[in-house]
Amino acid sequence: MTREPPVLSIRGLRKSFGAVEVLRGIDLDVQPRELVFVIGPSGSGKSTLLRCCNRLEEPSNGSIHFDGTDILSPRTDINAVRRRIGMVFQNFNLYPHMTAAGNVMLALRQVLKKDRREAEAIAGEALARVGLADKRGAYPNELSGGQQQRVAIARALALEPKAVLFDEPTSALDPELVGSVLQVMRDLRQAGMTMVVVSHEMGFARAAADRVVFMDQGEIVEQGPPDTVFGAPRHARTRAFVEQIVRH
Amino acid sequence: MSQWDRFAETFFNGAVMARYLPDIVAGFFVTVWLAVLVFLAGLALGLALALVRSLRVRPLNALIVLYVDLFRALPPLVIIVLLYFAMPNAGWSPSGFVATWLALTLVLSAFAEEIFWAGILAVPKGQWEAARSTGLGFAATLGWVVLPQAVRVTIPPLTNRTIAITKGTALGSVVAVSEILASAQTAVSFSFNPSPLMLGAAAYIVLFFPVVLFGRWVETRFAWKR
Numbered sequence: 001m002t003r004e005p006p007v008l009s010i011r012g013l014r015k016s017f018g019a020v021e022v023l024r025g026i027d028l029d030v031q032p033r034e035l036v037f038v039i040g041p042s043g044s045g046k047s048t049l050l051r052c053c054n055r056l057e058e059p060s061n062g063s064i065h066f067d068g069t070d071i072l073s074p075r076t077d078i079n080a081v082r083r084r085i086g087m088v089f090q091n092f093n094l095y096p097h098m099t100a101a102g103n104v105m106l107a108l109r110q111v112l113k114k115d116r117r118e119a120e121a122i123a124g125e126a127l128a129r130v131g132l133a134d135k136r137g138a139y140p141n142e143l144s145g146g147q148q149q150r151v152a153i154a155r156a157l158a159l160e161p162k163a164v165l166f167d168e169p170t171s172a173l174d175p176e177l178v179g180s181v182l183q184v185m186r187d188l189r190q191a192g193m194t195m196v197v198v199s200h201e202m203g204f205a206r207a208a209a210d211r212v213v214f215m216d217q218g219e220i221v222e223q224g225p226p227d228t229v230f231g232a233p234r235h236a237r238t239r240a241f242v243e244q245i246v247r248h
Numbered sequence: 249m250s251q252w253d254r255f256a257e258t259f260f261n262g263a264v265m266a267r268y269l270p271d272i273v274a275g276f277f278v279t280v281w282l283a284v285l286v287f288l289a290g291l292a293l294g295l296a297l298a299l300v301r302s303l304r305v306r307p308l309n310a311l312i313v314l315y316v317d318l319f320r321a322l323p324p325l326v327i328i329v330l331l332y333f334a335m336p337n338a339g340w341s342p343s344g345f346v347a348t349w350l351a352l353t354l355v356l357s358a359f360a361e362e363i364f365w366a367g368i369l370a371v372p373k374g375q376w377e378a379a380r381s382t383g384l385g386f387a388a389t390l391g392w393v394v395l396p397q398a399v400r401v402t403i404p405p406l407t408n409r410t411i412a413i414t415k416g417t418a419l420g421s422v423v424a425v426s427e428i429l430a431s432a433q434t435a436v437s438f439s440f441n442p443s444p445l446m447l448g449a450a451a452y453i454v455l456f457f458p459v460v461l462f463g464r465w466v467e468t469r470f471a472w473k474r
């Protein structure tokens with residue numbers, strides 16, 4: 001069997017903010033349909049890593065290839081790359097002045113230049129996919145946190161991305177709302193979406209992740225299948241972190 | 249003659265009022281025209297400056313800040329007088345109307361730039377990031393995501409500022425613009441009776457009261473919960 005090329009390939013990635021080096025040489029490949037789960041203490045650089053992948057943050061050094069494209073090359077049209085990488089934020093970042101459908105349609109209309117009817121149809125499908133077919137006319141402030149986050153996921157999915165990056169998608173949610181978002185992510189995985197997820201939801205990681213990556217102080221300390229990383233971590237730092245999140 | 253009759257005779261003299269009403273009405277339309285032109289040009293220029301500032305080009309921003317601070321510091325009357333009496337020495341003789349319009353436009357644009365810019369800054373960074381992460385460019389993000397939110401928070405201060413500065417049209421009376429106040433003053437000096445000033449005040453109320461009410465309405469209309 002021939003191995004497919006990775007969707008995302010990161011080599012020697014470094015990022016400094018001023019004098020502080022936040023990412024210190026990250027190497028990471030993400031295979032098609034793989035769900036990579038990233039954990040690590042606060043400030044270890046997880047968000048920065050994700051944000052470098054679509055250049056919301058400009059890397060200081062190293063290389064990132066997405067779907068065969070060198071995204072750090074000056075010749076690369078970064079907007080074209082970004083629409084193929086979905087991103088889901090901790091705080092949803094829905095546009096408060098637009099309805100759920102409007103949120104999903106904006107990039108369809110403005111980036112993919114779909115006409116209104118087509119954009120509405122795609123938005124409807126995307127919202128149905130996250131279980132919100134009946135909320136297309138609702139404004140973000142009329143939706144629960146869980147529903148808002150699912151609209152944000154629909155907004156990313158509508159562009160038919162090759163991969164979706166999740167930065168703590170459930171951290172801002174009340175506990176009873178977490179399940180609905182995780183269910184959508186599980187469905188996504190089932191459908192074969194390539195995903196990189198920063199989260200502390202260990203139950204979800206054990207059930208759905210192919211691989212868990214533990215980061216600390218800007219480096220990948222350890223990675224492997226969820227059962228190994230959570231059950232029998234090799235490094236003391238991983239063990240300490242895992243014990244701590246288990247206790248919570 | 250009672251005291252009240254004398255008061256009415258002085259300040260609300262029907263004959264004088266009737267006689268000078270057409271002048272005041274003419275002044276009213278000059279004021280409206282001037283205020284509308286100041287409003288349109290001042291807000292457009294202020295918005296344009298705020299948009300340029302959002303590109304964050306250092307030297308350009310320094311110039312904009314200088315411009316804004318200068319025109320917020322100078323009293324509008326000083327600018328009008330400078331334009332009207334000093335510009336002719338530099339080879340340009342604006343009419344009183346143009347001098348007043350330009351001065352108030354510059355002042356309004358300076359305040360409006362600050363207000364628009366504050367509104368743009370008040371939009372959370374996450375809004376930019378969400379839009380950019382879906383492939384929208386800078387201009388599309390600004391136009392579709394950031395400005396619509398920025399404009400909402402700017403409406404109350406912008407309304408107040410616009411009303412305050414368009415009332416400065418009365419300063420045009422100093423440079424021979426026959427707007428409401430100048431018309432009223434002329435009438436007073438011809439009739440030796442202050443009644444036309446009352447008419448002038450009434451004209452200002454007729455003009456600006458609806459504007460103030462409109463400002464209130466817009467404020468509630470655009471307020472929304474987060």
Ligand SMILES: Nc1ncnc2c1ncn2[C@@H]1O[C@H](COP(=O)(O)OP(=O)(O)OP(=O)(O)O)[C@@H](O)[C@H]1O
Nearest residue numbers: 017018020022040041042043044045046047048049
């Ligand atoms: N724009 C920035 N300017 C300066 N420092 C930054 C910036 N963004 C992040 N940092 C710093 O980089 C480090 C890593 O931040 P990052 O947000 O990637 O961590 P994280 O692993 O996502 O943490 P958390 O679990 O708290 O979200 C932190 O020390 C943070 O203070």
Ligand SMILES: [Mg+2]
Nearest residue numbers: 046047048167
């Ligand atoms: Mg983070």
